Amino acid sequence: MKTFWSAVKIFLVLTFITGLAYPLAVTGFARVFFSGKASGSFIESGGKTAGSELIGQSFKDPRYFWGRPSAVGYNPLPSGGSNLSPVSLALKKQAEDNTVAFLAANPGAAGKPVPSEMVFASASGLDPHISVEAARIQCARVAHVRGVPEVDIMSLVDGRIEPRQAGFLGEERVNVLRLNLKLDEGYQK
Amino acid sequence: MNIFDIIQIAAFIGLLVLLTPPLGTFMARVFEGERTFLSPILAPLERLIYRLGGVDASKEMNWLEYSKAVIIFSGLSLAAVFLMQVLQAYLPLNPDHLDNVEWALALNTAVSFMTNTNWQSYAGETTMSFFTQILGLAVQNFVSAAAGIAVFLALARGISRKTTDLIGNFWTDLVRGTIYVLLPLSLLFAFVLVSQGVVQNFSATRTIITLEGAKQGIPMGPAASQISIKQIGTNGGGFFNANSAHPFENPTPLSNFLETLALLIIPAALVYAYGIMIKDKKHALVLYAVMMAIWAGGLGVSLYSEHDAAARLFNGRPLMEGKETRFGITNSALWAVSTTVASNGSVNAMHSSLSPLAGAVAMFNMHLGEIVFGGVGSGMYGMLFFVLMTVFLAGLMVGRTPEYLGKKIEKREIQMAMIGMLAPGALMLLGTAAACVLPAGLASLSAKGPHGFSEMLYAYTSAAANNGSAFAGLNANTRFYNLSLAFAMLAGRFVCLLPALAIAGSLAGKKSAPPSAGTFSTGDFLFAFLLTGVIIIVGVLTFVPALVLGPILEHMLMVKGIFLF
Numbered sequence: 156m157k158t159f160w161s162a163v164k165i166f167l168v169l170t171f172i173t174g175l176a177y178p179l180a181v182t183g184f185a186r187v188f189f190s191g192k193a194s195g196s197f198i199e200s201g202g203k204t205a206g207s208e209l210i211g212q213s214f215k216d217p218r219y220f221w222g223r224p225s226a227v228g229y230n231p232l233p234s235g236g237s238n239l240s241p242v243s244l245a246l247k248k249q250a251e252d253n254t255v256a257f258l259a260a261n262p263g264a265a266g267k268p269v270p271s272e273m274v275f276a277s278a279s280g281l282d283p284h285i286s287v288e289a290a291r292i293q294c295a296r297v298a299h300v301r302g303v304p305e306v307d308i309m310s311l312v313d314g315r316i317e318p319r320q321a322g323f324l325g326e327e328r329v330n331v332l333r334l335n336l337k338l339d340e341g342y343q344k
Numbered sequence: 345m346n347i348f349d350i351i352q353i354a355a356f357i358g359l360l361v362l363l364t365p366p367l368g369t370f371m372a373r374v375f376e377g378e379r380t381f382l383s384p385i386l387a388p389l390e391r392l393i394y395r396l397g398g399v400d401a402s403k404e405m406n407w408l409e410y411s412k413a414v415i416i417f418s419g420l421s422l423a424a425v426f427l428m429q430v431l432q433a434y435l436p437l438n439p440d441h442l443d444n445v446e447w448a449l450a451l452n453t454a455v456s457f458m459t460n461t462n463w464q465s466y467a468g469e470t471t472m473s474f475f476t477q478i479l480g481l482a483v484q485n486f487v488s489a490a491a492g493i494a495v496f497l498a499l500a501r502g503i504s505r506k507t508t509d510l511i512g513n514f515w516t517d518l519v520r521g522t523i524y525v526l527l528p529l530s531l532l533f534a535f536v537l538v539s540q541g542v543v544q545n546f547s548a549t550r551t552i553i554t555l556e557g558a559k560q561g562i563p564m565g566p567a568a569s570q571i572s573i574k575q576i577g578t579n580g581g582g583f584f585n586a587n588s589a590h591p592f593e594n595p596t597p598l599s600n601f602l603e604t605l606a607l608l609i610i611p612a613a614l615v616y617a618y619g620i621m622i623k624d625k626k627h628a629l630v631l632y633a634v635m636m637a638i639w640a641g642g643l644g645v646s647l648y649s650e651h652d653a654a655a656r657l658f659n660g661r662p663l664m665e666g667k668e669t670r671f672g673i674t675n676s677a678l679w680a681v682s683t684t685v686a687s688n689g690s691v692n693a694m695h696s697s698l699s700p701l702a703g704a705v706a707m708f709n710m711h712l713g714e715i716v717f718g719g720v721g722s723g724m725y726g727m728l729f730f731v732l733m734t735v736f737l738a739g740l741m742v743g744r745t746p747e748y749l750g751k752k753i754e755k756r757e758i759q760m761a762m763i764g765m766l767a768p769g770a771l772m773l774l775g776t777a778a779a780c781v782l783p784a785g786l787a788s789l790s791a792k793g794p795h796g797f798s799e800m801l802y803a804y805t806s807a808a809a810n811n812g813s814a815f816a817g818l819n820a821n822t823r824f825y826n827l828s829l830a831f832a833m834l835a836g837r838f839v840c841l842l843p844a845l846a847i848a849g850s851l852a853g854k855k856s857a858p859p860s861a862g863t864f865s866t867g868d869f870l871f872a873f874l875l876t877g878v879i880i881i882v883g884v885l886t887f888v889p890a891l892v893l894g895p896i897l898e899h900m901l902m903v904k905g906i907f908l909f
Contacts, residue, residue, distance in 0.1 A: 158412055158413055158416055158569075159416055160398065160410075161398055161399050161413075161515060162413065162416045162417045162420050162530075163420060164396060164397040164398055164399075165393065165397040165399065165417070165515055165518070165519070166417065166420050166424070166487075166540065167411040168393050168396050168397060169393070169483065169486065169487055169518075169519070169522055170424075170479060170483045172393075172522075172523070173482065173483050173485075173486040173487070173522065173526075173573075174408075174478050174479040174480075174482060174483040175478070175479065175501065177482075177527065177530070177531065177569060178478045178482065178544075178566045178570070179536070180472060180531065181399055181534040181538070181544055181566070181568055181569040181572075182529065182545065182546070182566060182569070183381045184534075184535055184538065184546050185538040185544040185545070185568065186545075188535075188538075188539070189538045189539055192538060192539065192540075192541045192542075192543075193538050193542075193543060193544040193545055193568070194543065194545050194547065194564070194593070195543050195545075195550065195562060195564060196541050196595075197550075197552075201782040204552050205552070205555060206552050206554055206555070206560065206562075207552075207562055208541075209541055209591035209592060209595050210560070210562055210591060210592070211557060211591075212554040212556070212558075212560060213554065213556065213558060214469020214555070214556060215556065216556055219555065219556070223669065224663075226367055229554075229560065230560065230561070231469070231560065231561060231562055231563055232469060232549070232561050232563060233467030233468075233469050233470045233584070233585035233586075234467075234468050234469065234584050234585045234586035234589075234590050235467070235585050235586055235694075235816070236586065236589070236665075236666040236694035236696075236697060236816070237665065237666065237694070237697065238666065238694050238696035238790060238817035239665060239666075239696070239697055239791075239817070240659070240696065240697065240700075240710075240791055240795035240798075240898065241654060241657060241663055241665065241697060241698075241699055241700070241906060242700065242795075242898050242901045242902045242906070242907055242908055243791060243795060243908065243909060244908065244909055245424065245909070246665060246697075246907075247907045250658060250665075256708045257642065264392045268659065268660075268661065270661070271658075271661045271662045271663070271664040272662065272664060272669055274658070274664075275663070275664040275666075275667075276665060276666070277589070277664075277666070277667065277668055277669070278586055278666045278667055278668050278692070278693045278697075279584075279586035279587030279589040279590045279591060279668060280586065281586070281591055282591070282668050282669050283591055283672075284668075284669035285669055286669055286828065318426070318664075319348060319597065320596055320597040320598045321598065323348050323351045323352060323355070324352060324597035324600075324601050325549055325596070325600065325601075325670050325671060325672065325675065326597070326669060326670060326671070326672040328669050328670055332555070335555055336555070337556070
């Protein structure tokens with residue numbers, strides 16, 4: 156019985172320290188030093204919130220760069236992937252459908268391999284990035300729809316490439332929402 | 345693979361090895377009650393906790409008392425986490441007004457976090473209130489990890505002490521592990537995570553209008569504090585459903601690199617601490633080398649499978665299904681291998697969509713008992729079962745009474761080690777077999793054929809090994825899976841933990857003989873070779889038939905270019 160009451164008391168004290176004091180300390184630190192990041196990395200544009208830099212959005216309009224296919228349709232409640240086996244017919248069909256749809260929207264890409272990011276759904280369903288190739292291959296379409304020279308859009312993409320962190324970590328990538336905001340800023344909607 | 349892939353892996357191994365000695369030394373000092381640089385701040389807190397808890401820190405326990413304390417503490421944890429969930433609608437810190445959790449799911453989750461498994465049949469962002477997350481789940485992230493370390497400490501004491509029945513005090517082991525090791529590391533790491541963009545707030549879901557005019561509800565929460573400890577304590581339970589694939593949980597390549605490192609660092613350093621505690625660094629080095637070799641072997645197979653084998657399926661394109669752009673293939677494979685050798689179970693890619701052999705490596709790592717680095721504490725005591733078995737087999741081969749670090753290894757130790765080695769495997773295979781023949785088991789599958797089998801095998805493997813990762817196509821939030829997996833997790837925890845304590849008690853009581861010319865050395869290459877052999881042979885004999893029916897069959901289909909179902 157003595158062990159039981161010791162267990163209760165130790166449990167309560169440790170709960171207070173690790174369950175209350177600890178998260179509040181982290182919250183306090185976050186609010187003081189990284190307020191924007193701790194509250195979701197939201198981007199303000201033209202006086203309103205355009206979204207979170209870290210949470211991808213669904214883009215289907217040919218005027219915008221598209222993000223990756225998403226198993227949850229970019230609805231974060233809840234996040235998730237397709238969980239399809241790589242040797243399943245379901246994934247094969249999905250990959251083919253995505254490829255066909257991409258080529259239909261980007262006739263200029265015919266004959267080139269469609270980048271993986273435009274074919275396969277992400278793990279979170281909210282991937283905010285695409286690879287550099289996946290952005291470049293869409294430039295012709297976006298330029299055409301917006302009626303601007305392709306080189307302009309190309310250089311816009313080049314300016315938004317996020318390099319490997321610290322020079323070697325992760326992959327080169329482009330943030331789709333950031334890129335599209337830049338697009339709306341510089342060229343007619 | 346390109347040059348950056350190789351640099352990242354080299355940097356990862358380098359940093360892991362570099363951090364092992366200082367952290368190991370620090371932990372050994374903490375656990376032996378010596379002063380460290382944190383003592384001026386934390387020693388008063390430690391004493392205060394003992395006073396509030398009514399605990400006499402100088403009074404040690406025998407193995408039965410120690411076991412009783414672990415069981416009572418675990419039972420309390422289970423009850424508290426269960427109650428918080430089923431009552432969360434009436435509790436504060438619930439800005440999204442999430443409902444009470446259904447009882448079977450709540451029970452599964454409570455067992456899951458208490459046993460350091462962190463299997464999740466729920467999606468965090470739409471199920472758990474902030475109150476449940478921080479005061480229920482995150483607390484278990486700390487204390488279940490500290491309890492694992494405590495049991496390992498008791499076993500290390502049993503090995504290094506002689507002719508006593510005392511193996512330490514559970515409360516001091518638990519408290520020291522929590523406040524000197526887990527808490528400072530988590531605090532530091534949480535700050536780094538916030539700097540990378542992991543959210544930390546108590547706001548309700550924020551709804552925005554996307555550029556194309558759709559509504560998007562973006563969940564918030566105190567994520568950084570929880571993700572930090574979920575990696576460090578080898579827990580793995582995500583704040584959000586997509587776990588560390590979620591951009592709010594793992595926003596940048598740097599956060600990813602550090603989260604991967606964080607899930608191995610304490611288990612790796614504990615091997616070093618063990619060397620100090622038993623005063624035999626050479627033996628610890630052998631264990632470390634064996635672990636590193638098995639980890640690296642698995643990583644090699646995974647990388648081959650992901651980069652080479654899988655790319656053949658889709659015209660040479662990297663298989664990015666279920667992976668994030670910022671991490672790419674290599675970081676996803678590195679994580680998948682590391683999270684399953686340790687009993688972490690967090691993911692940064694969807695394991696169900698991994699190429700088949702990479703999925704097989706993930707499962708086989710868990711099948712081995714998560715002894716390659718392993719869970720915090722639990723990895724080391726799991727490894728010691730295999731060490732005892734190896735010593736025993738070597739003794740049989742030369743016809744001498746087996747000895748381990750001066751202690752005679754006899755019937756009782758071997759019986760207990762056998763239970764710890766084989767019982768989790770029985771839970772995994774029998775659980776899978778039961779699910780295979782019951783309609784309730786089959787109804788949850790999202791895939792047919794070998795992949796469907798893999799979903800069930802992975803689930804029971806993950807549960808019994810206290811890992812927590814999943815082939816998440818399986819709909820696990822059903823009465824059948826919630827209850828059967830809860831049983832597998834609970835049994836999986838205690839069929840290893842209690843034998844470890846029994847061995848501690850039995851070894852502590854023995855005399856220690858100084859090494860003689862005939863003593864079988866546990867600090868050389870021959871021992872490393874035998875130990876690796878025992879681990880791999882036990883794993884292969886027990887699990888290869890099951891793996892053949894699932895991922896290996898899928899691999900063969902992939903090589904032939906055959907798509908199924």
